[in-house]
Amino acid sequence: xxxxxxxxxxxxxxxxxxxxxxxxxxxxxxxxxxxxxxxxxxxxxxxxxxxxxxxxxxxxxxxxxxxxxxxxxxxxxxxxxxxxxxxxxxxxxxxxxxxxxxxxxxxxxxxxxxxxxxxxxxxxxxxxxxxxxxxxxxxxxxxxxxxxxxxxxxxxxxxxxxxxxxxxxxxxxxxxxxxxxxxxxxxxxxxxxxxxxxxxxxxxxxxxxxxxxxxxxxxxxxxxxxxxxxxxxxxxxxxxxxxxxxxxxxxxxxxxxxxxxxxxxxxxxxxxxxxxxxxxxxxxxxxxxxxxxxxxxxxxxxxxxxxxxxxxxxxxxxxxxxxxxxxxxxxxxxxxxxxxxxxxxxxxxxxxxxxxxxxxxxxxxxxxxxxxxxxxxxxxxxxxxxxxxxxxxxxxxxxxxxxxxxxxxxxxxxxxxxxxxxxxxxxxxxxxxxxxxxxxxxxxxxxxxxxxxxxxxxxxxxxxxxxxxxxxxxxxxxxxxxxxxxxxxxxxxxxxxxxxxxxxxxxxxxxxxxxxxxxxxxxxxxxxxxxxxxxxxxxxxxxxxxxxxxxxxxxxxxxxxxxxxxxxxxxxxxxxxxxxxxxxxxxxxxxxxxxxxxxxxxxxxxxxxxxx
Amino acid sequence: xxxxxxxxxxxxxxxxxxxxxxxxxxxxxxxxxxxxxxxxxxxxxxxxxxxxxxxxxxxxxxxxxxxxxxxx
Numbered sequence: 001x002x003x004x005x006x007x008x009x010x011x012x013x014x015x016x017x018x019x020x021x022x023x024x025x026x027x028x029x030x031x032x033x034x035x036x037x038x039x040x041x042x043x044x045x046x047x048x049x050x051x052x053x054x055x056x057x058x059x060x061x062x063x064x065x066x067x068x069x070x071x072x073x074x075x076x077x078x079x080x081x082x083x084x085x086x087x088x089x090x091x092x093x094x095x096x097x098x099x100x101x102x103x104x105x106x107x108x109x110x111x112x113x114x115x116x117x118x119x120x121x122x123x124x125x126x127x128x129x130x131x132x133x134x135x136x137x138x139x140x141x142x143x144x145x146x147x148x149x150x151x152x153x154x155x156x157x158x159x160x161x162x163x164x165x166x167x168x169x170x171x172x173x174x175x176x177x178x179x180x181x182x183x184x185x186x187x188x189x190x191x192x193x194x195x196x197x198x199x200x201x202x203x204x205x206x207x208x209x210x211x212x213x214x215x216x217x218x219x220x221x222x223x224x225x226x227x228x229x230x231x232x233x234x235x236x237x238x239x240x241x242x243x244x245x246x247x248x249x250x251x252x253x254x255x256x257x258x259x260x261x262x263x264x265x266x267x268x269x270x271x272x273x274x275x276x277x278x279x280x281x282x283x284x285x286x287x288x289x290x291x292x293x294x295x296x297x298x299x300x301x302x303x304x305x306x307x308x309x310x311x312x313x314x315x316x317x318x319x320x321x322x323x324x325x326x327x328x329x330x331x332x333x334x335x336x337x338x339x340x341x342x343x344x345x346x347x348x349x350x351x352x353x354x355x356x357x358x359x360x361x362x363x364x365x366x367x368x369x370x371x372x373x374x375x376x377x378x379x380x381x382x383x384x385x386x387x388x389x390x391x392x393x394x395x396x397x398x399x400x401x402x403x404x405x406x407x408x409x410x411x412x413x414x415x416x417x418x419x420x421x422x423x424x425x426x427x428x429x430x431x432x433x434x435x436x437x438x439x440x441x442x443x444x445x446x447x448x449x450x451x452x453x454x455x456x457x458x459x460x461x462x463x464x465x466x467x468x469x470x471x472x473x474x475x476x477x478x479x480x481x482x483x484x485x486x487x488x489x490x491x492x493x494x495x496x497x498x499x500x501x502x503x504x505x506x507x508x509x510x511x512x513x514x515x516x517x518x519x520x521x522x523x524x525x526x527x528x529x530x531x532x533x534x535x536x537x538x539x540x541x542x543x544x545x546x547x548x549x550x551x552x553x554x555x556x557x558x559x560x561x562x563x564x565x566x567x568x569x570x571x572x573x574x575x576x577x578x579x580x581x582x583x584x585x586x587x588x589x590x591x592x593x594x595x596x597x598x599x600x601x602x603x604x605x606x607x608x609x610x611x612x
Numbered sequence: 613x614x615x616x617x618x619x620x621x622x623x624x625x626x627x628x629x630x631x632x633x634x635x636x637x638x639x640x641x642x643x644x645x646x647x648x649x650x651x652x653x654x655x656x657x658x659x660x661x662x663x664x665x666x667x668x669x670x671x672x673x674x675x676x677x678x679x680x681x682x683x684x
Contacts, residue, residue: 334656430677531670538673585663592660 001322003344004337004604006286007033007315012296013279013304019271020051021299023264026280029295030611033316034282037272048268048278053085057262060085063092064255070099071244073251085261088254095247102240109233116226123219125204128170128179134210134218137181144184146192149177151200156180159195163188176202267610282610283315315340317604325350327389335592337604341458343451345591345600352444353390353587358397359437360535360583362425363543365409366576367398391584405536409572410543425540433533441529444595445522446472452599467510474503474519525594535586539579546571618683622676629672636665 010032014022026032037047067073125147131137137145150156153169160167160182169180177200184192212218272279284292289307296303317337319329321344328349338344361367371392378388406421408414423429449471456465477500484493507515546568553564596602644658 430681434674527671528667530674531667534670534673537677585660586666589660589664589666593664 001320001325001344001347003320003342004340005318005320005607007283007310007318007340007607008286008289009281009283009308009310009315010289010292011279011281011304011306011308013277014300015302016273016276016278018300018302019048019268019278022280022296022303023051023267025295025299026292027260027264027611029292030609031284031288031292032280032282032610033284033607034267034270034280034610036270037279037281039272045272045274045279048271048273050268051265054262054265056085056089057258057265060089060092061255061258061262063096064251064258067092067095067099067251068255070103071240071248073244073248075248075252076256085258088258091247091250091254095243095251098243099240102236102243106233106236106240109229109236113226113229113233116222116229119208120219120222120226122204122206122208123215123222125179126181126206126215127219128172128174129168129181130170131168131181132215133213134215135213137206142186144186144189144192145181145206146184146196146203147181147206148179148196148201148203149174150180150196151177153178153180156195156199159198160192163191163195165192181206263610283310283607284609285318285607310340316607318607319344319346321346324393327386327393328353330386330390331588331591335596336602337606339601339604342455342601342604343599345451345596348447349591350393353591354394354397356440356532356587356590357394357583358399358401359440359532360586361394361398361539361579362401362405362536363407363409363539363579364399364402364414364419365407365572366539366579367395367402369576370398370580371395391580394583394587407540407543410540410547410575425536430533430537434530437529437532438526440532441526441590441594442475444529444590445525445598446475448595448598450599455599455601463510465510467507467515470503470506470510470515471522472503473499473506475522477501477503525597528594529590531586531590535582536579539575539582542575542578543572546575614683618679622679622683625676625679626669626672629669629675633665633669633672636668637662640665 012022037045039046126137129147137147153171156169156178157167164185165188166183167180168182169178171178182192182196210218212221268278270280293305296305317340319332319337321329325346328346331349331353332338332344332346358367361370374388374391374395378385378392381388402408403419404422405425406412406419407425408419412419412421423433425433449468453465453468456462456468477496477498480491480496481493481500483490484496504516504519507519511518550564550568550571553560553567641662644654644662647654648658
């Protein structure tokens with residue numbers, strides 16, 4: 001609870017003939033966090049190479065990936081009964097074949113549809129224009145037939161007035177313009193081109209092979225064909241989706257099992273190997289060493305297995321907290337895990353985070369709303385479980401401080417029950433609250449320094465420990481001396497000055513010149529806690545304003561009654577959200593910045609045992 | 613007359629610190645969003661870093677309150 005779990009360092013050496021079975025045993029044991037062997041310049045032994053089936057498994061995983069993308073299969077896998085890689089491969093290849101076949105059929109249909117639709121467009125165009133038979137469009141010796149769209153039908157008619165022509169057109173303007181078909185003499189081609197140019201003519205090619213003679217007949221035939229093909233296309237798409245669904249679960253199961261296999265097959269890359277032997281190094285939590293040893297012992301006698309204590313603080317971090325503390329680990333995962341052997345601040349976060357949050361928000365009504373909201377979120381969204389628990393605890397603290405401050409949605413009474421606040425926020429007790437806030441800061445920061453002191457002792461950095469301790473001396477001396485300025489003589493001012501100076505010197509000795517420079521930082525950090533008093537103030541003011549406005553509306557009566565209720569709901573909802581966000585972030589920031597900077601090293605490597 | 617000056621000074625105290633905070637958080641926030649575009653997981657850290665300058669405006673608020681209290 002106070003520190004991450006103790007670890008032991010394991011070294012294992014054996015003959016390469018046993019490597020596969022040892023890997024299986026290690027995987028099943030799920031306790032060894034393997035230290036990757038990274039050979040440097042001049043290191044004699046290389047890393048191992050992956051087991052035989054690694055390449056094939058990688059290939060199959062790639063195939064699975066492409067099938068997943070092609071068919072849009074998502075989700076986590078279920079169980080795949082242990083079967084051979086050969087069987088998995090056969091299943092996957094058949095799956096791929098079937099999927100590809102349907103896919104290419106769909107593409108064929110799409111191509112056909114495209115060309116049919118083009119022809120349909122032309123035929124509709126002809127029908128619009130008024131051409132009834134295809135034979136009309138070609139076979140002339142002296143005439144040109146031109147079909148297309150023009151931007152202005154009247155202008156075309158005017159332009160063509162001097163030229164001998166027949167114009168078939170429709171006055172219904174389409175997207176592309178007015179559809180027209182012109183019959184002109186071949187010798188007038190130049191003039192016709194000129195006129196067409198002036199009306200932004202765009203051509204439609206009408207000379208094609210048509211199957212029927214009449215335009216309308218062709219149109220309806222095409223329409224039916226298009227419908228038929230579209231139906232076929234959706235049928236095929238449905239079929240594809242269906243096999244995706246049917247075989248998707250098996251696919252995901254295979255994927256899961258293959259990923260497991262490949263982890264095992266590739267782990268020799270983390271081993272050091274020689275001609276005939278290999279070596280594995282790693283860590284297990286204290287107490288699990290025998291468990292691991294037993295698992296391996298069964299395989300062969302030719303194993304060198306050594307257990308050591310972790311000497312120089314390099315080990316993975318497994319934080320170890322019980323029940324109600326666990327959700328608060330969320331804050332560490334957000335930031336970074338503690339280094340091995342340093343203090344695990346979760347137990348303190350459990351107390352001080354909700355406390356500071358509660359003082360900042362401090363309203364019974366908001367606390368209740370948040371509590372219920374996060375109880376709901378915790379129940380529904382599994383992923384946000386930790387945060388929800390943390391916020392539920394914080395909401396409880398909020399409710400308690402709501403009673404202390406006498407606030408229920410900004411008012412001082414819950415319907416009929418009169419609240420008796422101990423401290424009037426925003427009123428006459430403002431300064432007292434500030435002092436309380438700064439005192440919390442003093443305690444909190446010093447707890448941080450205390451942890452730093454403990455960490456230094458554990459690491460046997462006695463000089464640093466002395467430096468940390470000097471902070472206490474410094475503060476004691478400083479505060480005592482400061483009190484004498486207010487005529488509170490707890491100790492002779494001379495004595496307090498001596499204590500103060502001892503602290504400063506101790507700091508200089510323990511932490512060097514940087515320590516002295518950090519004295520103003522300490523003052524600023526403690527003052528930073530003044531925000532505890534201030535953050536809630538804005539939310540109180542807002543709540544009071546919302547209430548007063550709503551009250552005004554209630555007095556006006558009539559339609560304003562409803563508006564008042566809406567204003568009440570909207571205003572308090574917004575206030576709750578702002579209050580939640582602000583309190584959450586500021587309380588967190590106080591922990592991360594002001595407190596953690598006094599002791600936390602962080603950047604611990606998370607404990608990830610082989611096999612989990 | 614005195615009340616006017618008290619009110620004005622309190623207003624200046626909070627508004628200048630608010631501008632300072634907004635400016636600082638703007639710079640940090642922009643970088644945070646840029647970082648988030650590359651890596652979604654940085655959202656939490658980015659958010660916390662962005663809110664760090666909040667101290668400035670809170671101190672401004674405290675000063676404003678003290679001024680009002682002092683001004684009576």
